[in-house]
Amino acid sequence: MGGVQLNGITVAYDDTGEGGREPGGTLVLVHGHPFDRSMWEPQLASFGGRLRVIAADLRGYGQTTVVPGTTLLETFARDTAALLDHLGVRRATLCGLSMGGQIVLEFHRLFPQRVAGLVLADTFAQAETPQGRADRNARADALLREGMAGYAHEVLDSMVAPATVRELPDVAAHVLRMMLAAPPEGAAAALRGRAERPDYTAMLPRIAVPALVVVGSEDVFTPVADARFLHERIPGARLAVVDGAGHMPNLERPAEFDAALAGLLDAVAAAEDVTKP
Numbered sequence: 246m247g248g249v250q251l252n253g254i255t256v257a258y259d260d261t262g263e264g265g266r267e268p269g270g271t272l273v274l275v276h277g278h279p280f281d282r283s284m285w286e287p288q289l290a291s292f293g294g295r296l297r298v299i300a301a302d303l304r305g306y307g308q309t310t311v312v313p314g315t316t317l318l319e320t321f322a323r324d325t326a327a328l329l330d331h332l333g334v335r336r337a338t339l340c341g342l343s344m345g346g347q348i349v350l351e352f353h354r355l356f357p358q359r360v361a362g363l364v365l366a367d368t369f370a371q372a373e374t375p376q377g378r379a380d381r382n383a384r385a386d387a388l389l390r391e392g393m394a395g396y397a398h399e400v401l402d403s404m405v406a407p408a409t410v411r412e413l414p415d416v417a418a419h420v421l422r423m424m425l426a427a428p429p430e431g432a433a434a435a436l437r438g439r440a441e442r443p444d445y446t447a448m449l450p451r452i453a454v455p456a457l458v459v460v461g462s463e464d465v466f467t468p469v470a471d472a473r474f475l476h477e478r479i480p481g482a483r484l485a486v487v488d489g490a491g492h493m494p495n496l497e498r499p500a501e502f503d504a505a506l507a508g509l510l511d512a513v514a515a516a517e518d519v520t521k522p
Contacts (some may be wrong), residue, residue: 248308251327252320257308258282258301260332262293270517271334272510274300275325277343277367277492278435279393279427281307283419284342287499288506296510299337301328303348305431313430315437318344322352326359338513340364340506342495343467344435350445353452362513363452363479364506366459367492369471370478372444381440385433393432397424406463406491416496449478455512456482459505461490461497483509 248257259282272292274285282300292298302309303321325348329337338361341349346368353360373381388396401421402410410417456479460472469486476484485505487494495502 249328249331251331252324254304254310254312254324256301256304256310256324256328258299258328259289260297260299261289262295262297270514271297271299271329271337273325273329273334273337273339274298275321275339275341275345275348276300276303276306277341277345278439279306279397279432280420280423281426283307284423284493284496288340288495288503291499291503292506292510297334299328299332299334301325303345303435305434306427311428311431312434314434315441316431316434317438318348318351318442319355320438321348321435322355325352326356329359335359336361338362338364338510340366341368342366343368343492344439347439347442347445350448351442354443354445354448360454361517362454362509363456364459364509365456365475366495366502367461367464367467367472368475369467370445370449370475372442373440378440381436385436388429388433388436392429393425393427397421400424403465404492405497406461406489408463408489409491409493409497413497416493419496420493446478449475450480452479452482455509455516457485457505457509458482459485459487459494459502461492461494462486462488463491464494466492483512 282302285300339349346365458472458475487498487501490497
């Protein structure tokens with residue numbers, strides 16, 4: 246584990262593995278809301294022996310500095326770029342789940358030359374609707390008034406499939422712990438920023454690197470239809486529907502998630518090898 250001062254905040258991160266010496270040989274994992282980098286523990290274990298894997302706590306979450314107000318997706322993406330600069334990573338495969346997937350899309354919008362591959366898990370590309378914007382801001386107000394506990398217990402059965410709660414209580418407990426530990430000010434700032442996110446739909450056909458879209462079959466926040474929307478618009482993208490998983494397939498069904506991710510990483514390695522001078 247490490248920590249570094251970037252963009253006026255202290256960013257906590259994990260940096261493991263021996264890869265990353267070739268272009269695209271680094272995997273960057275971007276967590277969702279209201280979680281932290283510990284959601285990627287299975288993937289750090291699975292892929293750290295194969296390549297370099299970096300997972301950071303986003304600003305406002307985990308052990309990274311909390312900045313109240315509004316945190317735009319662009320801010321998260323620029324924090325990610327600054328961390329990669331600090332670590333000497335020029336180009337990487339980026340994998341994001343839910344809000345993390347939208348941060349990855351924003352990173353691609355800002356820094357397409359730095360993206361060797363994309364993994365978009367349980368996320369969507371469209372801008373917020375007027376009602377959705379109002380709902381996110383109202384939820385942010387509630388978190389600041391009431392804290393995380395009520396929200397965390399309310400949404401647990403939606404964050405993971407009900408079967409996961411019954412059959413994998415340790416996974417459900419991990420998800421609940423992350424939500425309860427999230428600083429309300431950071432979570433609220435991210436909600437307000439997501440309410441203002443751009444529409445990435447027009448960018449999708451211009452994505453020219455290997456891409457994987459992953460979704461849990463039981464995801465109620467970003468259902469399979471959202472994944473198909475991405476899959477149909479990103480040229481050559483792969484689609485993996487993880488049976489029985491909800492919004493957190495990397496934790497609920499790590500073997501299936503990791504198999505899909507490994508296939509994407511193989512495609513990235515092949516594409517980067519072809520493009521070497």
